[in-house]
Amino acid sequence: MIEIIDLSKKYGNNAILENVSCSLENQRIYALVGVNGIGKSTLLNAVTQPANLDSGKVEVDGINSQKYESKFHFFYVPDSKEMFLNLTGNEYLKCIIQLYRQDVVKSDETLKKLSIAFKLDRSLNEYIANYSLGMKQKVYLMAAFLSGAGNLILDEPFNGLDPESVAMLKNLLSEYRDRGNLVLFSIHNLDLVANFCDDIVFIDKQRKVFQTENPKDFKQLEDVFFQKCV
Numbered sequence: 001m002i003e004i005i006d007l008s009k010k011y012g013n014n015a016i017l018e019n020v021s022c023s024l025e026n027q028r029i030y031a032l033v034g035v036n037g038i039g040k041s042t043l044l045n046a047v048t049q050p051a052n053l054d055s056g057k058v059e060v061d062g063i064n065s066q067k068y069e070s071k072f073h074f075f076y077v078p079d080s081k082e083m084f085l086n087l088t089g090n091e092y093l094k095c096i097i098q099l100y101r102q103d104v105v106k107s108d109e110t111l112k113k114l115s116i117a118f119k120l121d122r123s124l125n126e127y128i129a130n131y132s133l134g135m136k137q138k139v140y141l142m143a144a145f146l147s148g149a150g151n152l153i154l155d156e157p158f159n160g161l162d163p164e165s166v167a168m169l170k171n172l173l174s175e176y177r178d179r180g181n182l183v184l185f186s187i188h189n190l191d192l193v194a195n196f197c198d199d200i201v202f203i204d205k206q207r208k209v210f211q212t213e214n215p216k217d218f219k220q221l222e223d224v225f226f227q228k229c230v
């Protein structure tokens with residue numbers, strides 16, 4: 001559960017988000033949609049990094065995001081794919097399991113299953129620096145699932161993935177949602193939005209944020225996007 005209350009964020013004098021509020025519930029998959037440069041990553045950064053907030057408040061599972069304990073309630077995969085390059089995939093994932101205080105034996109089993117599903121099982125002893133873009137995306141997504149956090153916040157998680165991996169990620173995210181968790185991810189592909197998520201969080205052309213249930217119809221979704229966001 002994520003509650004965003006009156007959040008504002010400027011870069012210098014450039015106001016990107018002003019008094020944004022929205023309420024995201026458990027057991028839902030939310031797509032964050034808007035044109036390039038409108039503020040999707042800024043919003044996700046502000047939600048996950050309280051130091052980035054100019055004003056306003058974010059609560060994750062009812063815990064103020066300024067509080068240390070809130071960190072265990074979400075996992076953020078930012079759009080940068082240049083993180084932890086000096087670790088092997090395996091080292092990185094083991095660190096995440098420890099950091100998020102997950103059961104080591106159970107997590108090792110999940111790690112094995114995920115690495116096979118993502119076809120990374122033969123690459124986990126290589127440095128992340130040597131991974132392709134899609135392999136980096138996969139290892140950071142595996143970390144998200146291994147964290148056990150109830151709220152996954154993913155910046156463009158489908159970028160760099162081949163069609164088989166896209167289908168697999170959709171399944172994994174749906175299963176994660178069905179276990180009572182929340183997923184919020186930014187995306188440009190309206191097709192994928194229409195056929196996948198439960199709700200849509202739009203940032204419109206005035207940078208106002210509004211939510212709708214997914215109409216599950218591409219044409220309807222495209223109409224809303226062109227009327228409100230472009």
Ligand SMILES: Nc1ncnc2c1ncn2[C@@H]1O[C@H](COP(=O)(O)OP(=O)(O)OP(=O)(O)O)[C@@H](O)[C@H]1O
Nearest residue numbers: 011012014016034035036037038039040041042043
């Ligand atoms: N660190 C920064 N300093 C100054 N301006 C920034 C910074 N980061 C982002 N911006 C500006 O804030 C605005 C929103 O950027 P943001 O990356 O949040 O957009 P986005 O919706 O995620 O874009 P895209 O779809 O292209 O990824 C843009 O005008 C961008 O230039």
